Amino acid sequence: xxxxxxxxxxxxxxxxxxxxxxxxxxxxxxxxxxxxxxxxxxxxxxxxxxxxxxxxxxxxxxxxxxxxxxxxxxxxxxxxxxxxxxxxxxxxxxxxxxxxxxxxxxxxxxxxxxxxxxxxxxxxxxxxxxxxxxxxxxxxxxxxxxxxxxxxxxxxxxxxxxxxxxxxxxxxxxxxxxxxxxxxxxxxxxxxxxxxxxxxxxxxxxxxxxxxxxxxxxxxxxxxxxxxxxxxxxxxxxxxxxxxxxxxxxxxxxxxxxxxxxxxxxxxxxxxxxxxxxxxxxxxxxxxxxxxxxxxxxxxx
Amino acid sequence: xxxxxxxxxxxxxxxxxxxxxxxxxxxxxxxxxxxxxxxxxxxxxxxxxxxxxxxxxxxxxxxxxxxxxxxxxxxxxxxxxxxxxxxxxxxxxxxxxxxxxxxxxxxxxxxxxxxxxxxxxxxxxxxxxxxxxxxxxxxxxxxxxxxxxxxxxxxxxxxxxxxxxxxxxxxxxxxxxxxxxxxxxxxxxxxxxxxxxxxxxxxxxxxxxxxxxxxxxxxxxxxxxxxxxxxxxxxxxxxxxxxxxxxxxxxxxxxxxxxxxxxxxxxxxxxxxxxxxxxxxxxxxxxxxxxxxxxxxxxxxxxxxxxxxxxxxxxxxxxxxxxxxxxxxxxxxxxxxxxxxxxxxxxxxxxxxxxxxxxxxxxxxxxxxxxxxxxxxxxxxxxxxxxxxxxxxxxxxxxxxxxxxxxxxxxxxx
Numbered sequence: 204x205x206x207x208x209x210x211x212x213x214x215x216x217x218x219x220x221x222x223x224x225x226x227x228x229x230x231x232x233x234x235x236x237x238x239x240x241x242x243x244x245x246x247x248x249x250x251x252x253x254x255x256x257x258x259x260x261x262x263x264x265x266x267x268x269x270x271x272x273x274x275x276x277x278x279x280x281x282x283x284x285x286x287x288x289x290x291x292x293x294x295x296x297x298x299x300x301x302x303x304x305x306x307x308x309x310x311x312x313x314x315x316x317x318x319x320x321x322x323x324x325x326x327x328x329x330x331x332x333x334x335x336x337x338x339x340x341x342x343x344x345x346x347x348x349x350x351x352x353x354x355x356x357x358x359x360x361x362x363x364x365x366x367x368x369x370x371x372x373x374x375x376x377x378x379x380x381x382x383x384x385x386x387x388x389x390x391x392x393x394x395x396x397x398x399x400x401x402x403x404x405x406x407x408x409x410x411x412x413x414x415x416x417x418x419x420x421x422x423x424x425x426x427x428x429x430x431x432x433x434x435x436x437x438x439x440x441x442x443x444x445x446x447x448x449x450x451x452x453x454x455x456x457x458x459x460x461x462x463x464x465x466x467x468x469x470x471x472x473x474x475x476x477x478x479x480x481x482x483x484x485x486x487x488x489x490x491x492x493x494x495x496x497x498x499x500x501x502x503x504x
Numbered sequence: 505x506x507x508x509x510x511x512x513x514x515x516x517x518x519x520x521x522x523x524x525x526x527x528x529x530x531x532x533x534x535x536x537x538x539x540x541x542x543x544x545x546x547x548x549x550x551x552x553x554x555x556x557x558x559x560x561x562x563x564x565x566x567x568x569x570x571x572x573x574x575x576x577x578x579x580x581x582x583x584x585x586x587x588x589x590x591x592x593x594x595x596x597x598x599x600x601x602x603x604x605x606x607x608x609x610x611x612x613x614x615x616x617x618x619x620x621x622x623x624x625x626x627x628x629x630x631x632x633x634x635x636x637x638x639x640x641x642x643x644x645x646x647x648x649x650x651x652x653x654x655x656x657x658x659x660x661x662x663x664x665x666x667x668x669x670x671x672x673x674x675x676x677x678x679x680x681x682x683x684x685x686x687x688x689x690x691x692x693x694x695x696x697x698x699x700x701x702x703x704x705x706x707x708x709x710x711x712x713x714x715x716x717x718x719x720x721x722x723x724x725x726x727x728x729x730x731x732x733x734x735x736x737x738x739x740x741x742x743x744x745x746x747x748x749x750x751x752x753x754x755x756x757x758x759x760x761x762x763x764x765x766x767x768x769x770x771x772x773x774x775x776x777x778x779x780x781x782x783x784x785x786x787x788x789x790x791x792x793x794x795x796x797x798x799x800x801x802x803x804x805x806x807x808x809x810x811x812x813x814x815x816x817x818x819x820x821x822x823x824x825x826x827x828x829x830x831x832x833x834x835x836x837x838x839x840x841x842x843x844x845x846x847x848x849x850x851x852x853x854x855x856x857x858x859x860x861x862x863x864x865x866x867x868x869x870x871x872x873x874x875x876x877x878x879x880x881x882x883x884x885x886x887x888x889x890x891x892x893x894x895x896x897x898x899x900x901x902x903x904x905x906x907x908x909x910x911x912x913x914x915x916x917x918x
Contacts, residue, residue, distance in 0.1 A: 206715055209787065210506060210507075211507040211581075211586040214507045217747065217786055220747075224746075225728065227729055228729045251776065252776045253745070255731075255774075255775070255776035256733045257733045341578075347576050348575075364574075367909055368913070369910075370604050370608075370899070370901065370910075372896070373839045373899060373901040375908070377903055393581070396586070
């Protein structure tokens with residue numbers, strides 16, 4: 204007798220595809236947040252599966268801080284061309300030039316927080332009523348409380364204490380004029396699930412995720428890549444390390460980790476053995492205990 | 505590797521956080537930086553031990569007030585299974601959260617303090633687990649260390665619970681004596697309770713049979729989205745995308761499309777990786793059919809010889825989730841499978857006292873966290889199965905038309 208039981212990746216895939224189709228069916232102008240990181244790459248892969256043989260029925264939106272790794276941008280452009288998707292790039296630099304945001308100063312200056320202004324403007328320009336993001340609940344404790352369909356008021360803010368209960372697979376997508384939704388189709392995936400799925404589905408990812416030689420600065424235990432955007436402290440020394448990135452964000456706040464993992468199999472081994480969380484290398488989360496919750500409340504993803 | 509979703513409900517002092525912390529810790533699912541963070545936070549608050557509750561209480565307000573406000577989702581895996589825990593606060597005012605966590609769970613973990621035995625809260629949890637159709641319940645009799653690991657204590661609690669739970673239909677209930685604090689029978693077998701021949705909690709979670717938790721008999725496919733590529737390659741392609749809600753579909757099966765009632769055959773079951781030989785719950789697939797029939801979102805494809813009930817009048821058990829009580833003559837928007845329609849409340853039959861399970865026929869006000877039986881009339885016909893038979897086709901979401909908030913969760917009785 205056949206055992207009618209999906210494995211965990213199949214079940215997660217099925218759940219995410221269901222969510223993506225709900226979004227397409229219920230909203231008029233959804234967009235999919237695409238950063239070029241592994242989570243958004245997996246989300247895009249799921250979207251392709253959800254709508255096959257149609258093209259993905261919504262544009263990709265990339266909030267470009269201007270401080271991305273060049274490898275990420277090259278990868279993004281190649282992928283978009285391959286699948287024939289529409290890409291919209293919203294630039295943080297434009298928001299700064301228009302006087303809407305102000306560059307942070309000091310050695311730990313980062314454009315991470317500035318993304319919120321640019322993002323909310325872009326969502327308004329696109330008249331987006333549902334913005335899909337690749338955030339996962341296992342990433343961070345504030346994210347553990349997120350809904351699949353997360354309601355945002357007319358200022359784009361999140362009210363964590365007043366969220367709509369979410370039961371079964373019935374999602375409430377009702378909203379008033381000017382409000383929108385953030386949708387998290389891969390809420391229930393863990394870092395390990397993502398890697399196992401990338402391996403199982405043979406999904407291409409940027410080579411930053413694999414072990415390579417890179418010149419970095421060791422700042423408070425976090426290895427930051429040498430780049431024109433990184434403000435150096437006195438006495439800081441740039442050295443070459445054998446590293447890979449566990450997450451890909453801005454060059455100024457994404458820490459590299461020492462690693463020899465040059466294949467997906469080795470990455471999975473490494474992830475299984477690691478004793479540090481994925482975002483442990485993200486200096487943007489280390490600013491305070493509630494750093495993520497505070498940014499999310501204001502409209503960050 | 506399979507996926508098991510379980511919910512854990514309990515109050516602050518029955519050791520639920522310790523138990524979950526123990527499961528995460530012993531399966532090496534807590535990371536060093538996470539542990540350091542909560543250790544530091546515990547010290548800052550002047551606590552002497554590391555407070556594992558801080559792991560799940562993610563919101564600033566929760567940490568400040570030392571309470572869990574919302575359902576927290578936690579993840580861990582062993583080589584056998586991946587687990588999703590919906591961790592919910594157990595106090596009566598959080599019935600809403602318990603119901604939310606229970607709605608997708610395969611198993612409910614209910615903690616009983618060995619010193620206190622079955623209390624009202626235990627009964628409430630069991631009632632909610634049964635109401636929400638959780639197929640398996642694990643009663644963990646905790647703090648066995650404080651009753652000298654005595655078999656009589658465990659046996660007494662077990663028989664008390666058996667007496668009480670005989671009111672519920674077909675529940676798979678397991679009993680495990682544990683000490684979350686010392687780790688007895690959580691991940692490792694206890695050396696202090698030789699009299700217990702059963703499995704440890706983790707072994708149960710890893711091995712309990714969950715393949716039958718989905719309905720494998722009644723074929724139901726709510727159409728979610730219609731795929732029409734209109735490209736050269738797929739010129740006449742018309743695919744019906746959705747998630748199988750029950751039964752098994754195969755190409756060639758004779759099916760009826762509701763509400764039109766037209767009968768046709770399944771031509772193919774498609775995916776990006778090629779065509780499939782069959783599709784069963786909870787797979788997300790795309791179907792094509794032999795005949796050119798008008799089908800849209802909200803329709804349901806079912807086996808011609810096994811059709812769901814169809815009616816505009818349905819009885820529900822409802823759990824109320826909003827400060828604003830149920831309006832006994834009110835109109836609400838409802839969501840059921842992939843359909844959205846409106847309903848009118850016709851009657852509140854009774855309210856359930858969640859502690860005694862008595863039906864209250866006098867006070868029929870259904871307020872926040874209340875559970876009651878109501879009768880509704882819907883604007884268009886629903887195609888449904890009783891919730892007990894199929895959670896996917898028997899569940900309803902009730903939405904307030906003014907505030908757009910989700911105010912109630914309904915389970916169809918007949």
